[in-house]
Amino acid sequence: MDQQSVYSLSVLEGDPDASEDSRTQIQAQLRDFILEFRLDNAFIYRDQIRENVLVKQYYCDVDIAHLISYNEELAHKLTTQPADIIPLFEAALKQCTNRIVYPSKKADDIRLPEHQLLLHSSVSQISIRDLDATNISHLVRIPGIVIGASTLSSKATALNIQCRNCQNSETLSVNGGITGVTLPRVCSRRRTEGEQTEKCPLDPYFVVHEKCQFIDQQILKLQEAPDQVPVGELPRHIKVSADRYLTNRVVPGTRCTIMGVFSIYQNKESKGTGANAVAIRTPYLRAVGISTDLDHSNQGSTIFSEEEEQEFLEMARRPDIYDAFARCIAPSIYGNADIKKAIACLLLGGSKKILPDGMKLRGDINVLLLGDPGTAKSQLLKFVEKVAPIAIYTSGKGSSAAGLTASVQRDTNTREFYLEGGAMVLADGGVVCIDEFDKMRDEDRVAIHEAMEQQTISIAKAGITTILNARTSVLAAANPIFGRYDDMKTPGENIDFQTTILSRFDMIFIVRDEHEKGRDERIARHVMGIQMGGRGLEEQTEAEIPVEKMKRYISYCKSRCAPHLSPTAAEKLSSHFVSIRRQVHSAELSANTRSSIPITIRQLEAIIRISESLAKISLSPIATETHVDEAIRLFLASTMDAVTQGEGQSSRELMEEAGKVEEELRRRLPIGWSTSLAALRREFVEGRGYSEQGLGRALMVLQKRDSVQIRQGGGQVFRSGV
Numbered sequence: 001m002d003q004q005s006v007y008s009l010s011v012l013e014g015d016p017d018a019s020e021d022s023r024t025q026i027q028a029q030l031r032d033f034i035l036e037f038r039l040d041n042a043f044i045y046r047d048q049i050r051e052n053v054l055v056k057q058y059y060c061d062v063d064i065a066h067l068i069s070y071n072e073e074l075a076h077k078l079t080t081q082p083a084d085i086i087p088l089f090e091a092a093l094k095q096c097t098n099r100i101v102y103p104s105k106k107a108d109d110i111r112l113p114e115h116q117l118l119l120h121s122s123v124s125q126i127s128i129r130d131l132d133a134t135n136i137s138h139l140v141r142i143p144g145i146v147i148g149a150s151t152l153s154s155k156a157t158a159l160n161i162q163c164r165n166c167q168n169s170e171t172l173s174v175n176g177g178i179t180g181v182t183l184p185r186v187c188s189r190r191r192t193e194g195e196q197t198e199k200c201p202l203d204p205y206f207v208v209h210e211k212c213q214f215i216d217q218q219i220l221k222l223q224e225a226p227d228q229v230p231v232g233e234l235p236r237h238i239k240v241s242a243d244r245y246l247t248n249r250v251v252p253g254t255r256c257t258i259m260g261v262f263s264i265y266q267n268k269e270s271k272g273t274g275a276n277a278v279a280i281r282t283p284y285l286r287a288v289g290i291s292t293d294l295d296h297s298n299q300g301s302t303i304f305s306e307e308e309e310q311e312f313l314e315m316a317r318r319p320d321i322y323d324a325f326a327r328c329i330a331p332s333i334y335g336n337a338d339i340k341k342a343i344a345c346l347l348l349g350g351s352k353k354i355l356p357d358g359m360k361l362r363g364d365i366n367v368l369l370l371g372d373p374g375t376a377k378s379q380l381l382k383f384v385e386k387v388a389p390i391a392i393y394t395s396g397k398g399s400s401a402a403g404l405t406a407s408v409q410r411d412t413n414t415r416e417f418y419l420e421g422g423a424m425v426l427a428d429g430g431v432v433c434i435d436e437f438d439k440m441r442d443e444d445r446v447a448i449h450e451a452m453e454q455q456t457i458s459i460a461k462a463g464i465t466t467i468l469n470a471r472t473s474v475l476a477a478a479n480p481i482f483g484r485y486d487d488m489k490t491p492g493e494n495i496d497f498q499t500t501i502l503s504r505f506d507m508i509f510i511v512r513d514e515h516e517k518g519r520d521e522r523i524a525r526h527v528m529g530i531q532m533g534g535r536g537l538e539e540q541t542e543a544e545i546p547v548e549k550m551k552r553y554i555s556y557c558k559s560r561c562a563p564h565l566s567p568t569a570a571e572k573l574s575s576h577f578v579s580i581r582r583q584v585h586s587a588e589l590s591a592n593t594r595s596s597i598p599i600t601i602r603q604l605e606a607i608i609r610i611s612e613s614l615a616k617i618s619l620s621p622i623a624t625e626t627h628v629d630e631a632i633r634l635f636l637a638s639t640m641d642a643v644t645q646g647e648g649q650s651s652r653e654l655m656e657e658a659g660k661v662e663e664e665l666r667r668r669l670p671i672g673w674s675t676s677l678a679a680l681r682r683e684f685v686e687g688r689g690y691s692e693q694g695l696g697r698a699l700m701v702l703q704k705r706d707s708v709q710i711r712q713g714g715g716q717v718f719r720s721g722v
Contacts (some may be wrong), residue, residue, distance in 0.1 A: 005458065023088060026074070030085075030092040033070050034060070035099070036553045043308050046100055049093070053101045057114050059245045064121040079139040082261045086288065089117045112159075116244045119259050119289040128224050128236045130690040131283065143228075143257045144287065147237065148221035148251045148409075148418050155243065160211035162492035163187045164259070169208065179218040183207075218247040221245070222258060222285070226392055226426060249290050252467060253425040255390070258379055304556060312556045315545075316619035322630075325617055328545045332375045334526040336518075338637045342367050342507050345634070346431065346473050346552050346617045347388055350593055350609030351562040362455050364473040365609050366504060368437070370495060370642070371511025372484050377477035381433040384475055387547050389555045392423045396440040396478075399449035404432075408461045408470055417462045419642040421633040424451045424470040428649050431695025435532060437478035448474070452504040453602075476505075485512055503598045506606030528623055535701060564614035570626040573611070576632055577604045584643060597643045605640075658693035658701065664688075665698060669708070674718040677710075 026145045033047045049060055051480045068075040093115040098105070125143045126135070155174075162169040162181060165231040170188060187200035208700040223237040240258055242249070250256055251576045264281035304312070315321060345365055352363035369377045385393040394404070405422045423432055437445075451457050451470040458467050480486070495502070503506065545553070565573070584599045611629035615623040622649065661684060668683075699717065702708045709718045 023084075026077070026085065027088045027092045027095075029071060029074055030089050031095050031621070032094065033067060033074070034096045037066055037070050041067075044095075049097055050100055052667070053097050055317035056244065057117040058097070059118055061118040061120060062089075064119055064123070074685075079457070080286070082139045083137055083263075086117055086261075090115050090405055093117060113254055116246075117288065118245065120291050121289075125257060125552050127228055128222070129233075130236050131238070131262060135282070136264060138229060138262055139259065139288070140262045140285070141257060141259050142222065143225065144222040144237075144255075145225050146220055146252055146256060146422055147223045147255045147426075149250065149252055149410075150219040150416075150635065152216050152218055152247055152417070154214040154216040155214045158213040161205040161209045162206040162208050163200055164206060165204050169211075170205075192313055201221070215244050216247045217243045220250065220258075220287075224566060225255060227390075230612065238652055240287050241284060242287040242290065242520060246287050246290055250292060252419055253421045253428050254292055256290055256292040258285060258287050260285040266525075288547065304552070308552065309556070312553055313619070315553065316557075316617075320527075322617050324544060325550075328377070328550060329387070329524055330380050333379055333383075334374070334523050336380075336511070338634060339369065339509050339511070342509065342610075342634060342638060343384060343475070344617065345610050346475060346614040347384070348557055348613045349473060350612035350616075352471075360455070360607070361611060362453065362471070363612070364455070364471060365506045365606070365613060366452055366474040367476070368502075368505040368508045369475075369477045369511055370480060370485075370508060373512035375511040375513055377511060378435050381475060381477055384431055385433050387430040387550050387554070388553055390427055390560075391433065392427040392430070393433045393435070394423050396434055396438065399440065399444065401444040404434075404444065405447050405451065405457045405470070406459055408459070408464055410653055417464055419459065419464060419466065421467070421468060424448065424472055425458060425468050428473045429471055431473045431475055434474060434476045435442050437476040438480075449500060449504065449676045452501075472495060474505075474537060485510060485610040497542060498597045502596070503600050503602050506598060506609060509638045510642045557616050557619060561616050561619050561621065562621045563612045563621055565611060565623045565628070569611065569625045572625055573607060573628050573632070574606070577607070580640065587643075595643050599639075601642065603635070603639065607635050610634055657690060658697040660697035661690055661694050662701060663701065666707070667720040669717070671721065674711070677717055680717060 024124055034049070035043075037043070037045055043063065044066075045060060064075060065080070067078065080476055094112055097112055097115065119139070121141060123141055125141050125177065127145060128142060131140065131142075157174055159172040159174060159181065160169060161172060162697055166187065168187060168255050172183075183203070183205045185203055187204045219239050220240040220242055223238050224235045226235065229235045240260065256624060262283065264283050268281040318324065321497070322341070322344070326337065329340040329343050342365075346367050349365055350363040353361040355361070368389045369380065369659070371377060382392060385391040403422050404424055406425055407415050407420050409420050411415055433669045434440075445589075451472070455469070456467045457470050459465070476499075481496045501664060562619065580603075581599060586596055607628070608631075609621040611627045614627040614630055615621075620627075665680075666685070668680075681692070681695065684695050685692055699710070703710060705720050706717065709720045710716070711718055
């Protein structure tokens with residue numbers, strides 16, 4: 001007491017030195033974990049650090065499951081207090097590197113750069129909408145889809161500041177996160193030396209950028225995957241801050257799972273929050289690990305257990321797997337066997353090929369269902385959305401070109417442009433189901449031409465010129481022009497699509513609602529059975545392969561198998577294609593019109609893809625002649641059937657008759673004259689013996705060419721042009 005120094009005694013629990021000791025102790029435990037943990041007598045983390053440091057990569061990727069098995073208490077601390085433990089872990093990694101790579105040198109002699117800890121885990125995931133206040137400052141694992149990635153920015157880890165007045169320089173360390181740092185308001189020399197020296201003014205410091213230390217930082221925007229969003233809700237998104245070795249790992253459109261610390265920061269730009277909103281903070285995620293789902297083949301479930309693999313191999317050996325698989329597609333819908341088989345092919349897809357010159361040939365199959373209302377087209381689309389591992393369902397009227405491909409957005413804070421992927425980009429590696437395909441505006445439909453054949457989306461807007469991947473299959477459903485398919489008209493008059501888009505579809509099905517007593521009775525009984533007891537009378541509505549298993553089986557086949565044609569099958573296919581072309585050409589010559597559904601080399605590639613997908617269902621590495629036969633049968637039942645529809649003998653006679661009536665009508669009605677439809681009918685049908693359909697068809701053709709106009713509710717025919 002005589003020395004007049006302040007005497008202090010700790011009366012509260014806990015000693016600051018003790019906490020320091022415990023930190024050292026934790027760091028030592030973490031160091032021991034890295035050095036001692038082994039699987040099957042292999043020191044996996046020692047080897048990893050050695051490999052990484054030799055290629056100048058200072059990071060270590062740790063599986064939390066290993067830490068739990070080594071020391072459960074330590075792992076619990078890491079998940080509940082990551083902000084405290086991660087810096088200790090990174091310091092421990094640095095010590096380990098020193099011991100493993102440079103054992104003879106002391107830590108002070110060698111200047112190692114800071115190390116980064118990456119974490120991955122297989123614990124349960126939490127969705128973005130389930131994050132709440134209890135998760136703040138905890139380690140969380142969030143799946144989603146990256147919709148935006150900023151350019152790299154440099155973030156300072158140590159700031160060198162200098163006083164303007166006395167040139168006194170200091171170094172400030174900056175903690176991780178998005179938030180900035182505040183400079184001291186008073187010069188430190190003035191604080192230490194008292195009033196003797198000249199006074200430095202307030203706020204004297206400025207930053208010397210050349211002497212600061214920086215790391216890379218990137219801001220990602222993570223959105224919920226479309227299949228996890230509840231109906232009627234908008235998908236939520238969260239900002240993710242990734243630094244050092246985690247930057248430039250992902251691009252927009254990537255499905256990934258991000259492990260990170262759920263943190264908060266003060267958003268200065270938030271308008272409308274006054275001075276009373278001091279305590280309100282915006283959440284963000286500080287990434288400590290990013291695991292991308294391999295090649296987008298499935299959402300995080302690319303790992304199959306041995307039992308599953310065994311079960312799938314047994315399924316593939318079944319001789320009737322193709323028929324069983326097709327039966328399990330929308331089992332509550334009656335009939336449509338060929339359409340279901342085509343959808344089975346679409347779900348599996350063919351083999352993607354990259355030629356020696358870098359050219360890519362798509363392996364995805366596109367299918368168009370065109371037909372009458374009430375033939376369960378939309379239900380099939382909805383089922384495909386459920387069963388495909390990655391799928392997006394959209395309706396034609398509510399989809400714009402930007403919504404399907406990609407849009408250029410402007411960041412509210414930085415005023416920079418960035419790309420946001422649309423449905424085709426988000427469904428990369430999956431299926432896009434487009435309903436009401438005929439109700440889309442033409443300019444929006446043109447936007448998906450490139451995505452359907454080249455499988456890329458090129459963008460040149462607002463200074464952004466880029467190409468995005470869109471490796472997706474398209475399953476589209478549409479109605480004919482008149483709402484129903486008209487048998488008296490050719491396919492060209494029923495289908496309101498350009499040949500450019502039709503040639504990109506591998507299979508085009510015309511779904512007809514035919515009136516036939518026996519079939520109608522069976523369908524009625526089937527529908528009544530489903531409505532009453534959930535079971536159809538005619539078909540088994542309880543599928544033998546459940547939807548979840550189908551989903552996994554599709555992923556398994558896609559990831560394990562890429563079949564190619566055998567030489568004999570290729571020979572058979574090429575000769576068959578030549579005969580199909582000859583047949584279409586002769587039909588075009590006899591009808592004197594071009595076919596509305598073109599048969600091009602794309603259709604040959606389509607049959608090849610269908611053959612490969614049939615081989616893929618049974619996990620066969622080679623597509624044989626039997627696969628090619630079935631592919632040709634499917635193609636003939638779909639696209640070729642659509643081409644030849646309406647080209648029967650009766651319709652050809654009708655076309656010839658309509659041509660004659662058309663010529664006589666031009667002579668009968670000079671330009672600018674009009675007459676009643678009843679008078680024409682009397683004159684042509686009763687007087688000259690032409691049929692009613694021939695007259696109607698001739699009038700329709702003239703009306704399309706703007707030669708005649710039909711007025712007064714169809715009663716008056718007016719000759720308006722040549």
